[in-house]
Amino acid sequence: MRPITKLPRLLRPAPSRHGSSASSERWTARATRDPFTKEAQLKGYKSRAAMKLIEMNQKHKLFSAGMTVVDLGYAPGSWMQVALENIAPRGRILGVDIIPALPARGASTIQGNFTCPGVQASIRRFLSDPERGRLRNSQIFRDGEAAEEDVQEASRGYIERERMLGGEAHGEGHASVDVVLSDMSEPWPIVEGMWKASLSAPYRMMNTSGIRVRDHVGSIDLCNAALLFCIDVLKPGGSFVCKFYQGPEDRLLRNRLDAVFERVVQDKPLASRQESRENYFVALRRRARVDKAEVMKMPWTDEAVE
Ligand SMILES: C[S@@+](CC[C@H](N)C(=O)[O-])C[C@H]1O[C@@H](n2cnc3c(N)ncnc32)[C@H](O)[C@@H]1O
Numbered sequence: 001m002r003p004i005t006k007l008p009r010l011l012r013p014a015p016s017r018h019g020s021s022a023s024s025e026r027w028t029a030r031a032t033r034d035p036f037t038k039e040a041q042l043k044g045y046k047s048r049a050a051m052k053l054i055e056m057n058q059k060h061k062l063f064s065a066g067m068t069v070v071d072l073g074y075a076p077g078s079w080m081q082v083a084l085e086n087i088a089p090r091g092r093i094l095g096v097d098i099i100p101a102l103p104a105r106g107a108s109t110i111q112g113n114f115t116c117p118g119v120q121a122s123i124r125r126f127l128s129d130p131e132r133g134r135l136r137n138s139q140i141f142r143d144g145e146a147a148e149e150d151v152q153e154a155s156r157g158y159i160e161r162e163r164m165l166g167g168e169a170h171g172e173g174h175a176s177v178d179v180v181l182s183d184m185s186e187p188w189p190i191v192e193g194m195w196k197a198s199l200s201a202p203y204r205m206m207n208t209s210g211i212r213v214r215d216h217v218g219s220i221d222l223c224n225a226a227l228l229f230c231i232d233v234l235k236p237g238g239s240f241v242c243k244f245y246q247g248p249e250d251r252l253l254r255n256r257l258d259a260v261f262e263r264v265v266q267d268k269p270l271a272s273r274q275e276s277r278e279n280y281f282v283a284l285r286r287r288a289r290v291d292k293a294e295v296m297k298m299p300w301t302d303e304a305v306e
Contacts (some may be wrong), residue, residue, distance in 0.1 A: 002012060036271040043276065045226065046104075050078035051185065051271035052280070053241075057086065059280050060265065064241050068177050070233070072114050072124065072226055073184030075101035083181070094130040096123060098187060102200045108133035114184065115225050122150040127176050127233060177233045182226040183241040186218030208245065214275065216247030223253055223281070228292065236288040246277040252298065258281045259295045 040048040057063055063086035074080050074095030081104045083093050095109040096119065103109045108126065112119035124133060159215070185208060206213045223242040230240045240261065244250060249267075257264045261283035272278050 045075040046078040051192045052269040053079045053082045055269040069271050070178045071095040072182040075099050077104050139289045175235050179240050180240045184222045215245040219244040220249045231292045234286045238286045240283040260290050
């Protein structure tokens with residue numbers, strides 16, 4: 001294979017205002033050698049993170065055609081690309097991120113902090129609409145003429161349309177999601193390079209602070225928030241993938257996941273750098289009956305668990 005000497009802009013860090021810094025040169029040198037970066041680039045993914053989800057999907061069969069997926073922390077959007085490939089053409093995906101980023105074609109997005117109640121309310125509103133971001137009125141313009149029944153259909157509110165679909169009402173997005181993905185990491189501001197950001201190559205915050213305990217606790221908080229959300233919106237049988245940085249609270253998160261899902265696997269995909277404490281829990285088959293209060297009441301320390 002021809003060696004790749006120049007990385008596409010999305011897979012490169014933004015240079016500093018004064019040209020490339022030593023750290024960005026080191027980053028480029030490492031990325032140029034990295035087989036996962038090369039493969040992601042060749043396959044047209046927005047980042048090498050795609051290779052992690054591809055591997056986890058191969059092992060755990062997360063996706064199938066027609067599914068509804070929520071992708072928490074989607075930017076720049078490579079997990080979204082992988083999910084879309086597997087759920088197309090009728091499947092729907094909603095990405096949520098603090099930063100604005102151009103979504104993959106066919107995806108819907110909400111920009112905001114997932115831990116804010118207002119953002120979660122917007123997600124639920126999106127999920128309670130059976131169309132979930134699909135174009136509603138396209139059929140009206142078929143052959144340039146509006147059929148009367150199409151006009152009537154388009155003018156109905158979504159609650160009425162859902163009622164007409166035959167009792168598929170999900171309330172506030174309740175239990176209508178097949179897979180929740182969370183690759184969120186507590187964001188850390190980057191202090192240079194913002195001037196080069198655009199929607200297709202978004203300004204990206206750093207994923208880790210370099211302070212182990214901080215990265216660990218921050219990631220567990222985000223996983224807990226995502227797990228609570230899963231209890232509300234995942235269908236029985238649905239799956240959840242969440243990233244965390246290893247540390248003493250992994251065990252509690254694992255116990256909570258065990259209470260909500262029939263099978264939980266800890267995974268470190270090959271594309272996840274060996275030197276990183278990044279790990280994933282893949283939780284499969286959400287149980288039908290879950291008591292949210294009981295799950296979140298679970299003891300906080302390992303000693304109390306045993
Ligand atoms: C590692 S990146 C995700 C990469 C993505 N899975 C992909 O394949 O392109 C983590 C993302 O999580 C987002 N994030 C972190 N905390 C968040 C929060 N509380 N709400 C929404 N997004 C968040 C960050 O802005 C960042 O874009």
